[in-house]
Amino acid sequence: MKTPVRVAYVVLVSLVAALAAVGIGAIVLTILGADVFQTYKVILTEPLKDLFGITEVLVRAVPLILVALGIAISFRAGILNIGAEGQIQMGVISATAVALVWPDLPKGILVPLVLLGGAAGGALWASIAGYLRAKLGVNEILSTVMLNYIAAQLYGFLLRGPMIDPAELQTGSGTPQSVRLPKSAWIDRIIPGTRLHWGIVLAVVLAILVYILMWHTTWGFKMRAAGASPKATRYGGINVESCLFSAMVLAGAFAGLAGAVEVTAVHRRAIEGISSGYGFSGIVVALFGGLHPGGIIPAALFFGVLLVGTDMTQRIMSIPANMVSVLQGAVILSIISAKMVINDPYAREKFARRFLHSKDKERGPGGEGIPEEHGAQNEETVNIEAKQ
Amino acid sequence: MTILNIVLNILSIGIPFSVSLLLASLGEMFNQRAGIFNLGCEGIMSMGAFLGFMSAYYLQNTAMVPYANLIGIAAAGIAGALLGLLFALVTVTFHAPQGIAGIGLQMLGTGTAGTLFRHFVGGVAGVPGLSNRPIPLLSEIPFIGPVFFNMNILAYAAFLFVPVSHYILFKTPWGLKVRAVGTSPRSADTMAINVNRTRYQALAAGGLLAGIAGAYLSLGQAKMFADDIVAGRGFIAVALVYFGRWDPYWILGGSLLFSIAQSLQLSIQVLGIKFPYEFAVMFPYVLVIVVLAFTRNSAIKGPSELGVPYDREKRI
Numbered sequence: 035m036k037t038p039v040r041v042a043y044v045v046l047v048s049l050v051a052a053l054a055a056v057g058i059g060a061i062v063l064t065i066l067g068a069d070v071f072q073t074y075k076v077i078l079t080e081p082l083k084d085l086f087g088i089t090e091v092l093v094r095a096v097p098l099i100l101v102a103l104g105i106a107i108s109f110r111a112g113i114l115n116i117g118a119e120g121q122i123q124m125g126v127i128s129a130t131a132v133a134l135v136w137p138d139l140p141k142g143i144l145v146p147l148v149l150l151g152g153a154a155g156g157a158l159w160a161s162i163a164g165y166l167r168a169k170l171g172v173n174e175i176l177s178t179v180m181l182n183y184i185a186a187q188l189y190g191f192l193l194r195g196p197m198i199d200p201a202e203l204q205t206g207s208g209t210p211q212s213v214r215l216p217k218s219a220w221i222d223r224i225i226p227g228t229r230l231h232w233g234i235v236l237a238v239v240l241a242i243l244v245y246i247l248m249w250h251t252t253w254g255f256k257m258r259a260a261g262a263s264p265k266a267t268r269y270g271g272i273n274v275e276s277c278l279f280s281a282m283v284l285a286g287a288f289a290g291l292a293g294a295v296e297v298t299a300v301h302r303r304a305i306e307g308i309s310s311g312y313g314f315s316g317i318v319v320a321l322f323g324g325l326h327p328g329g330i331i332p333a334a335l336f337f338g339v340l341l342v343g344t345d346m347t348q349r350i351m352s353i354p355a356n357m358v359s360v361l362q363g364a365v366i367l368s369i370i371s372a373k374m375v376i377n378d379p380y381a382r383e384k385f386a387r388r389f390l391h392s393k394d395k396e397r398g399p400g401g402e403g404i405p406e407e408h409g410a411q412n413e414e415t416v417n418i419e420a421k422q
Numbered sequence: 423m424t425i426l427n428i429v430l431n432i433l434s435i436g437i438p439f440s441v442s443l444l445l446a447s448l449g450e451m452f453n454q455r456a457g458i459f460n461l462g463c464e465g466i467m468s469m470g471a472f473l474g475f476m477s478a479y480y481l482q483n484t485a486m487v488p489y490a491n492l493i494g495i496a497a498a499g500i501a502g503a504l505l506g507l508l509f510a511l512v513t514v515t516f517h518a519p520q521g522i523a524g525i526g527l528q529m530l531g532t533g534t535a536g537t538l539f540r541h542f543v544g545g546v547a548g549v550p551g552l553s554n555r556p557i558p559l560l561s562e563i564p565f566i567g568p569v570f571f572n573m574n575i576l577a578y579a580a581f582l583f584v585p586v587s588h589y590i591l592f593k594t595p596w597g598l599k600v601r602a603v604g605t606s607p608r609s610a611d612t613m614a615i616n617v618n619r620t621r622y623q624a625l626a627a628g629g630l631l632a633g634i635a636g637a638y639l640s641l642g643q644a645k646m647f648a649d650d651i652v653a654g655r656g657f658i659a660v661a662l663v664y665f666g667r668w669d670p671y672w673i674l675g676g677s678l679l680f681s682i683a684q685s686l687q688l689s690i691q692v693l694g695i696k697f698p699y700e701f702a703v704m705f706p707y708v709l710v711i712v713v714l715a716f717t718r719n720s721a722i723k724g725p726s727e728l729g730v731p732y733d734r735e736k737r738i
Binding site: 058062065066114116166170172173175176177179180181183184187188190191194195314317318321352353354356357358359360361362363364365366367370371373374375378380 | 461465508511512517519523525528530531532534536538540541649653654661664700703704710711714733735
């Protein structure tokens with residue numbers, strides 16, 4: 035197919051997909067009796083109006099980037115990690131434990147140790163699902179979802195029991211939260227008076243490292259191969275199961291790290307609801323970013339705006355913040371549909387023949403071959419963003 | 423005697439618990455038999471629970487009261503079927519990967535239910551819900567009577583639906599079509615069975631059942647609505663289909679096992695046995711993982727094209 039026709043096709047499909055996602059949100063907003071345009075305007079512009087809003091967007095983007103990087107690795111390797119929510123909580127727990135066990139270590143040692151502890155906690159939790167999938171063929175989506183519920187209970191148990199702040203017991207208020215972390219374990223804020231912290235730099239550096247890992251090392255190639263075609267990969271002498279397992283463990287490590295960063299940089303103690311849905315939002319960010327670090331960073335910023343924006347609509351327009359989940363669900367459904375339609379050579383040929391009277395009919399769909407993987411996808415992302 | 427009482431108590435709580443799992447799993451069974459892996463079940467159940475609750479909540483002080491539950495169940499079923507069709511559009515027509523699409527539908531369903539609930543109701547509110555209808559004579563049998571014959575109408579209907587769904591799946595032309603498109607869609611297509619249409623129908627039927635399963639949660643079981651009312655039952659229902667080897671009777675067994683495990687967990691809490699309740703709550707979820715780990719060989723009994731989108735144009 036000729037390039038302009040192809041571009042037109044991609045643009046058209048992306049526009050329809052974006053409209054569908056926005057439309058589903060609009061239906062729900064209409065049921066609520068809200069002004070649809072006003073609501074979207076508030077969600078998308080209000081967070082960017084002042085320093086507070088912008089820094090909050092960046093604060094939200096940090097865990098989103100970290101979680102999405104891990105999810106991108108696992109999705110690329112063909113193992114769908116839905117368990118980031120639980121892995122974040124395990125990361126929070128282990129990071130907090132490390133910080134509280136060695137409070138006297140100097141900051142330069144303790145902070146990396148705490149972050150590594152968080153990553154290890156998440157990785158360990160994810161390894162259960164990775165092992166079950168690699169060795170026993172257990173569907174990883176179901177096992178990770180179940181592990182989310184189990185992790186939530188375990189987290190609640192630890193915060194209400196062994197890890198509760200003794201002061202909470204003394205005063206009798208009994209809020210389920212841990213002791214405040216020692217200052218030597220804190221990640222510092224960049225701008226005083228806001229919550230923006232150095233974790234954002236860490237997230238960007240890790241995004242670059244993930245890019246190098248996945249596209250410039252043998253290990254990354256193996257994992258991507260395992261995801262793209264497990265049979266061919268196995269035939270090529272690569273151990274697919276070990277690729278699945280390592281991808282899952284890496285994904286868990288990133289989610290655990292996100293938890294560790296949240297606790298050391300934002301809340302400074304383990305509290306209830308600390309993961310606040312980042313595990314699921316991370317999936318949307320990863321898909322929206324085309325499962326590529328270069329796409330994940332802008333996608334995380336966009337969804338950071340969405341998260342802060344829906345918080346603001348709750349306060350300003352009393353539209354429940356659950357609205358963000360509606361939009362995320364709609365975005366997932368429309369992105370994956372659009373991606374399939376864009377990459378479907380037959381649909382593309384049909385489009386070309388019917389609407390643009392392209393002359394290359396005689397080539398037929400068979401000659402089209404499999405379209406390249408990322409080009410179309412990244413264009414789509416950009417278009418959806420531009421539209422919104 | 424006391425042990426007998428405890429056992430009867432566990433059963434009389436556990437058996438009604440199984441209804442929502444049973445309905446959702448049977449729906450998911452139709453989906454999977456047709457080759458579609460619908461993880462959005464959780465979201466559909468959430469919408470069903472919400473709509474069932476809302477109908478009963480708004481109609482409780484009007485002349486429509488006698489029909490409030492019926493309207494709620496119907497609304498939940500219709501919404502479930504529509505969400506099933508949305509899922510069909512995404513996975514059957516557009517060939518999108520089903521696992522991720524399921525997560526999307528789950529977020530959409532639970533998000534919509536939660537948003538609408540907070541806006542229209544907000545706090546904790548109860549509804550009269552479905553009342554128990556003891557079956558005359560049978561419910562007076564000692565021991566068994568109160569356990570098996572004192573449930574609400576939807577529960578009886580659900581248990582009756584087990585043989586019915588077995589009949590539909592194995593003895594009717596439509597059931598044969600469903601199994602054909604899930605096992606060998608290309609052969610089915612060759613035999614002039616419309617693969618996509620059959621998959622759409624199966625997804626609508628599955629969504630309908632999942633919606634009703636949700637309504638059972640809010641109307642028959644909790645008699646209220648909360649954001650997390652479904653609490654993973656949609657995912658457990660999917661796991662039960664594996665455990666139940668895509669067969670209605672096995673699925674009935676699986677859902678009874680799970681719900682009895684859950685009521686056991688509750689009675690441990692009630693009896694005041696020193697045990698952190700969080701671990702008791704975890705139990706059913708751990709059980710799912712264990713069950714999945716030990717039923718992997720059942721996949722050979724399942725539909726071979728499960729999760730594979732069918733593309734008529736594709737050259738093999």
